[in-house]
Amino acid sequence: MDKTILIVDDIFVNRRVLAKNLQNAGYYVLEAENGKEAIEKLTQNDVACVLMDIEMPVMNGIEAARYIRYKLPSSKARVKILAITAYNDSTINEYLEFSLFDGIVTKPFSFQQIEKILKDA
Numbered sequence: 001m002d003k004t005i006l007i008v009d010d011i012f013v014n015r016r017v018l019a020k021n022l023q024n025a026g027y028y029v030l031e032a033e034n035g036k037e038a039i040e041k042l043t044q045n046d047v048a049c050v051l052m053d054i055e056m057p058v059m060n061g062i063e064a065a066r067y068i069r070y071k072l073p074s075s076k077a078r079v080k081i082l083a084i085t086a087y088n089d090s091t092i093n094e095y096l097e098f099s100l101f102d103g104i105v106t107k108p109f110s111f112q113q114i115e116k117i118l119k120d121a
């Protein structure tokens with residue numbers, strides 16, 4: 001089965017661009033527009049990696065990652081989560097230390113960056 005990637009971003013265009021690139025590279029893609037939806041999709045599907053935007057309404061990326069790591073059963077809680085953030089502040093690096101995220105990708109990023117991380121995953 002193809003690797004399933006869950007794209008979480010509140011901006012439709014951001015999701016579409018990433019989804020198109022990932023599909024062209026042979027990945028199966030799921031989308032969610034906030035953290036709450038991401039948790040639902042993750043619970044219902046076998047996901048290899050979550051690409052998580054940080055700033056989102058309803059439930060942001062940090063709240064969602066925290067929920068996934070601490071509230072979901074261990075098979076789901078250990079999913080690889082990459083933070084996608086417009087800013088590279090020390091707060092994010094702190095979350096990285098606490099294993100909330102497996103990596104950080106700063107916007108603007110190239111698809112090649114994402115693909116390299118997914119291949120190493």
Ligand SMILES: [Mg+2]
Nearest residue numbers: 010053055056
């Ligand atoms: Mg956003």
